Amino acid sequence: xxxxxxxxxxxxxxxxxxxxxxxxxxxxxxxxxxxxxxxxxxxxxxxxxxxxxxxxxxxxxxxxxxxxxxxxxxxxxxxxxxxxxxxxxxxxxxxxxxxxxxxxxxxxxxxxxxxxxxxxxxxxxxxxxxxxxxxxxxxxxxxxxxxxxxxxxxxxxxxxxxxxxxxxxxxxxxxxxxxxxxxxxxxxxxxxxxxxxxxxxxxxxxxxxxxxxxxxxxxxxxxxxxxxxxxxxxxxxxxxxxxxxxxxxxxxxxxxxxxxxxxxxxxxxxxxxxxxxxxxxxxxxxxxxxxxxxxxxxxxxxxxxxxxxxxxxxxxxxxxxxxxxxxxxxxxxxxxxxxxxxxxxxxxxxxxxxxxxxxxxxxxxxxxxxxxxxxxxxxxxxxxxxxx
Ligand code: FAD
Ligand code: DHB
Numbered sequence: 001x002x003x004x005x006x007x008x009x010x011x012x013x014x015x016x017x018x019x020x021x022x023x024x025x026x027x028x029x030x031x032x033x034x035x036x037x038x039x040x041x042x043x044x045x046x047x048x049x050x051x052x053x054x055x056x057x058x059x060x061x062x063x064x065x066x067x068x069x070x071x072x073x074x075x076x077x078x079x080x081x082x083x084x085x086x087x088x089x090x091x092x093x094x095x096x097x098x099x100x101x102x103x104x105x106x107x108x109x110x111x112x113x114x115x116x117x118x119x120x121x122x123x124x125x126x127x128x129x130x131x132x133x134x135x136x137x138x139x140x141x142x143x144x145x146x147x148x149x150x151x152x153x154x155x156x157x158x159x160x161x162x163x164x165x166x167x168x169x170x171x172x173x174x175x176x177x178x179x180x181x182x183x184x185x186x187x188x189x190x191x192x193x194x195x196x197x198x199x200x201x202x203x204x205x206x207x208x209x210x211x212x213x214x215x216x217x218x219x220x221x222x223x224x225x226x227x228x229x230x231x232x233x234x235x236x237x238x239x240x241x242x243x244x245x246x247x248x249x250x251x252x253x254x255x256x257x258x259x260x261x262x263x264x265x266x267x268x269x270x271x272x273x274x275x276x277x278x279x280x281x282x283x284x285x286x287x288x289x290x291x292x293x294x295x296x297x298x299x300x301x302x303x304x305x306x307x308x309x310x311x312x313x314x315x316x317x318x319x320x321x322x323x324x325x326x327x328x329x330x331x332x333x334x335x336x337x338x339x340x341x342x343x344x345x346x347x348x349x350x351x352x353x354x355x356x357x358x359x360x361x362x363x364x365x366x367x368x369x370x371x372x373x374x375x376x377x378x379x380x381x382x383x384x385x386x387x388x
Contacts, residue, residue: 003029003118005309006137006150008126008163010039010119012101013281013298014156015108016055020306022115023059026313029148031123031139036109039121043187043258045101046210046218047197047292049383050094052299061107069099070195070211075381077368078200079361083248084368088378091371096382098197100212101295120146128153128166132275152309155279156302159267159286167274179264179288179343180350181205183220184232190254192217193245199290199346200244201364203357206290206346207244209251217254220262220289222347229261264288264343266336271325278305278324285332290346291339291381300386301328327387338380 005021007014010032018028032039048056048069056062073089075096089095112119123139123146130136137148155163164172192211200207205222212218221240223232238253245251265286272284281298304327308320320327345363349356367373 001029001146001148003027003148003150004313005152005154006135006148007031007154007156008128008137009155009157009161009283010105010109010121011156011158011281011298012104012108012295013283013302014154015105015112016299017154017156017280017302017306018112018117018119019059019061019108020302021309022112022117024306024310024313026309028117028154029150030112030117030119031126031137031148032119032121033123033126034121036119036121040102040106040109042102042105043100045289045292045295046098046212047296048097048099048104049296050096051383051386052296053097055299055303056104056107061104061111064103064107065097065099068103068213069097070213072096072098072196074378075196076194076198077364078198078246078248079202079364081246081248083194083198084364086368086374086377088382091375091378092382094378094382096292098211104295126157126162128155128163128277131166131277135276151276153277154302154305155277155283156281156298158282161283163277164269164279164283167277171271171274173270175266175268175270177266177340178225179266179347180225181222181347182225182227182264183208183262183289184223184227184229184237185218185220185260185262186237186256187212187258188217188219188254188256189215190217190252191215193249193251198245198249199342200246201346201360202244202246203348204240204243205348207241208290209241209245223261225263227261229259232259262289266340268329268332268336270329272301272328273321273325278321280305280328284328285336287336287339288343289339290342291335293335293339296383297332297335300331303386304328331384331387334380334384
């Protein structure tokens with residue numbers, strides 16, 4: 001099989017890359033090792049930055065999000081038994097949208113298939129070859145060996161994928177940080193405590209109260225990094241969620257539809273390209289979820305990559321492709337910085353002492369009372385501009 005761009009992974013990065021290329025008349029094939037059903041029901045991110053919301057709408061895949069998503073003007077920071085509202089719309093004229101990542105994945109798959117796009121689900125033993133020469137992707141599908149020969153490869157296969165490890169190790173530098181906590185996350189059939197998000201700082205640990213609809217709450221609690229979900233029976237989860245909301249709002253309990261533990265890590269690999277392989281999204285960088293940046297960064301990377309590929313095919317320019325990694329990394333590092341900052345601001349760190357907790361309270365007080373500080377939070381939270 002021959003195509004212009006071979007893509008490994010049908011997450012937000014791979015699907016959006018294929019969609020953006022198609023709109024510009026560039027062919028691609030996606031190899032995904034999971035089933036369609038599996039990736040359409042995998043619950044992950046839920047918060048979409050303003051520019052990413054606009055991208056989905058402008059490229060014709062935002063209609064269901066516009067109908068079913070929830071547009072938010074700001075967020076609440078809870079501490080000291082009170083909620084403090086940051087109104088992004090008043091501060092900088094932008095907001096964010098709540099719409100599940102798996103819904104974006106469904107919308108993109110539906111659109112790719114309606115546009116006769118090729119996605120091979122359940123492709124096994126996917127491997128990438130001759131990255132600095134004539135690249136190809138080999139795999140097994142329906143019990144048969146297959147090969148996609150292409151001009152370029154999009155490495156969109158997430159943090160545990162095969163693309164990043166296929167780059168010679170000597171070429172890459174990894175920047176890594178682990179955090180001494182994780183998150184318990186649940187989806188509950190109950191209304192969220194507020195119609196917008198609450199990030200809560202509490203002496204028992206951080207909690208986040210978000211949602212998927214007005215009747216479906218998505219709730220997270222700081223836990224130990226090596227914690228197991230078996231340690232969190234329903235009663236304990238509800239007790240902590242009530243305690244960390246600290247009487248600021250009433251919390252209705254509901255049936256738990258899903259539960260899981262998320263690890264916290266910051267990781268960036270540089271450069272994000274090697275030869276004709278371009279890494280995008282979680283395959284190149286991950287961050288703690290506190291800043292809600294992962295899916296948004298994946299979309300930003302492929303926006304930059306698609307523009308560089310369009311310039312190559314339209315006018316033979318390779319300068320944008322050469323600059324791909326540097327262009328993405330400037331924004332990636334700012335998102336890393338913001339995710340780290342939100343994480344250290346809200347979590348109880350076992351290495352902290354009473355000085356650190358006073359400092360955190362002072363910073364929370366500052367970022368919810370100084371207009372300059374609130375504007376800075378707002379512009380990072382709703383998403384910095386995507387270059388290129
Ligand atoms: P992925 O979504 O991981 O997609 C990679 C795809 O490649 C997958 O479909 C995988 O099956 C496939 N694949 C892997 N290996 C292979 C292989 N060898 N061959 C073929 N295919 C392969 N981000 C936010 O922006 N906001 C949030 O609110 C947020 N909350 C989160 C909450 C949780 C609980 C978690 C786990 C993550 C959250 N994130 C959030 C992060 C976000 O989900 C990821 O950053 C996002 O999925 C990255 O998209 P991606 O396309 O790069 O990678
Ligand atoms: C959601 C998750 C996050 O990590 C975050 O910071 C905001 C929202 C969510 O799942 O809705």
